Amino acid sequence: MSRTAVIVFAGVVALFVVSWMVKAMVLADVSETNIVDAFMVTVAAFLTLAIYSFLYKDNPYYKFAEHLFVGVSAAFWMVQGFWTTIVGNLLPRLSEGLATWFQQPYQGGGYDLGVFVFPYSIMYWIPVILGSLLLMRLSPQGGWLSRWPLALIVGTTAGLNFVRYLRSDFIVQVAATFVPLFGRDPHPWQGFGHFFSNLDLSASGQFVALLSNWVIFIGVFCGLIYFFFSKEHTGAFGKASRVGIWILMITFGASFGYTVMGRISLLVGRLTFLFRDWLGLIS
Amino acid sequence: MTNIGVILTLIVIFGGLLWLLVRSISGREVDRRIIFLFIFVSVAAPIIFQITxxxxxxxxxxxxxANIDGLPAGSKVLISFDFDPAMAPEVQPMANAMSRHCLEKGHKIVFMSLWATGQSLMTTTLSRVILPEFPEKVNGVDYVNVGYKAGNEGVLNVIVSDFKKMFPTDVNGVPLDSTQLFRDIRSCADLDLIIALGGGRPGPKEWVLFVGDPADVPVGVGVAAVVAPQLYPYFPQQIVGILGGVKGAAEYEQLLIATHDRFVDMETPGIDMMGPQTLAHVVIMAFIVIGNIAFFRSRSKGGSK
Amino acid sequence: MKRQIPLLITFFVGTLLIISVFVPPLGDLERDFTLFFDIIAVFAFFLGGGNLLRIHLMKLANRRKDWGFSAVTVSGFLFMLAIGLFKVGNPGGIAEAVDAEGSWFKVMFDNVINPLQSTMYSLLAFFVASASYRAFRAKNREATMLLIAAFIILLGRTPLGVMLTGWIPEWMSVAQIPNLAVWIMNSPNLAGQRAIMIGISLGVIATSLRLILGVERSYLGGDSD
Structure with a gap:
């Protein structure tokens, strides 16, 4: 470590200790566990600052925070998966003793095949075996065995998605695109005379409602034409494809606007934490 | 103090933008850290001066x-916390506001999560909002927290027809059969409304595909801003309403305050975040304008930027 | 054996899950197989954790560059695993949620995972700003349309939109920026998103069929047998 790095490190440690002590004094009136609470708030604040230090340039404090995050997150998901699904759903079906030990209700019974009941205590060894085979991926020799559980995962995902996407994202969406182009409730079509004599541009008026329906119908149609690459985009087809691009550009513009909004919100959240919970600048 | 702060902030930011414009037009490089500083100031100042x-x-x-408000008391609402800390600043205010609204209207809530991180964030909502603000509500009767299960859409595919097969107990090991709330709930089809909060996968989209449409249950969503535009094709046929980003949370909080006296003094993180959000939007738009002015100027001069 | 059995499993499970939608008596079997999937998902978490541990332990053992940071990852991983599996500091018994208020696990989540993850993502606010200044150019008609739509949304989703155009009379209120933003979201955005959604759904349906029928085999890897 260079001399500068040592000085910076000493400065960070000193700042941490000072922050901890000051925070502990501030929290003394409101919390009995003020020393621990102050320590944890200071840890959270320093980890936040460590990540932000990347904005200046890559540095060991950022790398420390990044590596810590990877380690604790992986363990977090493993632990949650173990307690909620292995203990909550698997063990109580495998054995009454295990269910009792983990204080879970025993889930006996089985799959009724008509002739006899295939008990869960046998049936649920299938995911245990397949799950164990998945772990074989860590072994250089037995890696091919992990294809079996992978096949179940792939098969399940494919089977589940096939019907759901067909119904909700294809059939319903196509049906919803066939909107009335000449008005419906609350603006039923009463002829061109009525339409032009009552023409206005209010957000809830008939003109805007009709325009929306035209944009939706033509927009979806042209958008799909743009995605159709089996035919050259020339002539009328090309013009429709061009309209499709415009609709998609507006869509991406809207998405960009929302993305900016989302990213700023996260920053607001972190700065609010630093100013309120750590520094106490705001109430 | 606040007014002086606002004026100072505006002077600093707009003065800085003017400097940036001059520098960009003259074709000189601007260090990315200066851009970062702009964003920091435009977000930090409204937080400190509490502009709302x-x-x-x-x-x-x-x-x-209106959907939540219009349900009769005793309706069963499921709120799913399918998000992580990266989405929490946007989505947790929605979760808190909608949980308050449901409990105030006398609805029964089932809390669950398809994200491991969602369970911990749900614990935070329960301990910081529901327990202190609704001490009269009873666990197991007015609400049940069933927690997280692994398996993404696999979980949804089970609960759509048999809830207790996937969730035999609540998060603390209490059998659901023994709770009053679950006496009449066999599957998701027995729910009156599902509120899916999230922004990733699995999230609101999976709730529509795997539960809302097959079981014909109304689904309302509260999502991180990034995915909100993708959900508009589902509205209003497959989704009853969308809260998109912190703006959606702020609008919901405003409606809640305007219609329920009990919530006049409640915490409003969504509304509080709109001040910094507004100024940051202005700064980003100014960046785009300045960048384009510099671009067209250099192009008209024959530059190759 | 190495390829046929996995293909058979995929075909069986995929077909079962599709048929069970139309044959309700198969519902129980469908739910059990879905539960198998959920349980195996947890083993996938274990695999992820095991893999992480293996990579960083090897880095530590070989004293490779930045091995000190691998020590941070391994220590963080093992510490979190230990306090979670043994429910350290948990106020209730073994049956109570691992992340109950007061447990070490929840304290670590609130003060380590939460700040680290949310801060990591909030960095994107700075990079979006930098990209806005350097990259978003109205070079042609399409890019200009994108930028105009983005501007309307950015203004319309803040109170600034009301301040700037609130004076526009009701008979042409669609020109008020917040209303214009709502219209963009409900009409052109909806149309564009729906076109993308229909395209993706066709892709998912085709890929699912290819997987179930064994036409698509890339997930099995390169070994032939």
């Missing part, structure tokens, strides 16, 4: 609010 605005609800938010 009154919100006007949009139709997609009003629709979800």
């Amino acid at each position: 605005f009154k919100e006007r609800a949009t139709p997609v938010v009003e629709a979800l609010f």
Whole structure:
């Protein structure tokens, strides 16, 4: 470590200790566990600052925070998966003793095949075996065995998605695109005379409602034409494809606007934490 | 103090933008850290000076609010916390506001999560909002926290027809059969409304595909801003309302305050975040304009930027 | 054996899950197989954790560059695993949620995972700003349309939109920026998103069929047998 790095490190440690002590004094009136609470708030604040230090340039404090995050997150998901699904759903079906030990209700019974009941205590060894085979991926020799559980995962995902996407994202969406182009409730079509004599541009008026329906119908149609690459985009087809691009550009513009909004919100959240919970600048 | 702070902030930011414009037009490089500093100031100053605005609800938010408001007392609402800390600043205010609304209207809530991180964030909502603000509500009767299960859409595919097969107990090991709330719930089809909060996968989209449509249960969503535009094709046929980003949360909080006296003094993180959000939007738009002015100027001069 | 059995499993499970939608008596079997999937998902978490541990332990053992940071990852991983599996500091018994208020696990989540993850993502606010200044150019008609739509949304989603255009009379209120933003979201955005959604759904349906029928085999890897 260079001399500068040592000085910076000493400065960070000193700042941490000072922050901890000051925070502990501030929290003394409101919390009995003020020393621990102050320590944890200071840890959270320093980890936040460590990540932000990347904005200046890559540095060991950022790398420390990044590596810590990877380690604790992986363990977090493993632990949650173990307690909620292995203990909550698997063990109580495998054995009454295990269910009792983990204080879970025993889930006996089985799959009724008509002739006899295939008990869960046998049936649920299938995911245990397949799950164990998945772990074989860590072994250089037995890696091919992990294809079996992978096949179940792939098969399940494919089977589940096939019907759901067909119904909700294809059939319903196509049906919803066939909107009335000449008005419906609350603006039923009463002829061109009525339409032009009552023409206005209010957000809830008939003109805007009709325009929306035209944009939706033509927009979806042209958008799909743009995605159709089996035919050259020339002539009328090309013009429709061009309209499709415009609709998609507006869509991406809207998405960009929302993305900016989302990213700023996260920053607001972190700065609010630093100013309120750590520094106490705001109430 | 606040007014002076606002004026100072505006002077610093707009003065800085003017400097940036001059520098960009003259074709000189601007260090990325200066851009970062702009964003920091435009977000930090409104937080410190606590600049807030009154919100006007949009139709997609009003629709979800009206749906929850219009359900009869005792209706069963499932709220799913399918998000992580990266989405929490946007989505947790929605979760808190909608949980308050449901409990105030006398609805029964089932809390669950498809994200491991969602369970911990749900614990935070329960301990910081529900327990202190609704001490009269009883666990197991007015609400049940069933927690997280692994398996993404696999979980949804089970609970759509048999809830207790996937969730035999609540998060603390209490059998659901022994709770009053679950006496009449066999599957998701027995619910009156599902509120899916999230922004990733699995999230609101999976709730529509795997539960809302097959079981014909109304689904309302509260999502991180990034994915909100993708959900509009589902509205209003497959989704009853959309809260998109912190703006959606702020609009919902405003509606809640305007219609329920009990919530006049509640915490409003969504509304509070709109001040910094507004100024940051202005700065980003200014960046785009300045960048384009510099670009066209260099192009008209024959530059190759 | 190495390829046929996995293909058979995929075909069986995929077909079962599709048929069970139309044959309700198969519902029980469908739910059990879905539960198998959920349980195996947890083993996938274990695999992820095991893999992480293996990579960083090897880095530590070989004293490779930045091995000190691998020590941070391994220590963080093992510490979190230990306090979670043994429910350290948990106020209730073994049956109570691992992340109950007061447990070490929840304290670590609130003060380590939460700040680290949310801060990591909030960095994107700075990068979006930098990209806005350097990259978003109205070079042609399409890019200009994108930028105009983005501007309307950015203004319309803040109170600034009301301040700037609130004076526009009701008979042409669609020109008020917040209303214009709502219209963009409900009409052109909806149309564009729906076109993308229909395209993706066709892709998912085709890929699912290819997987179930064994036409698509890339997930099995390169070994032939």
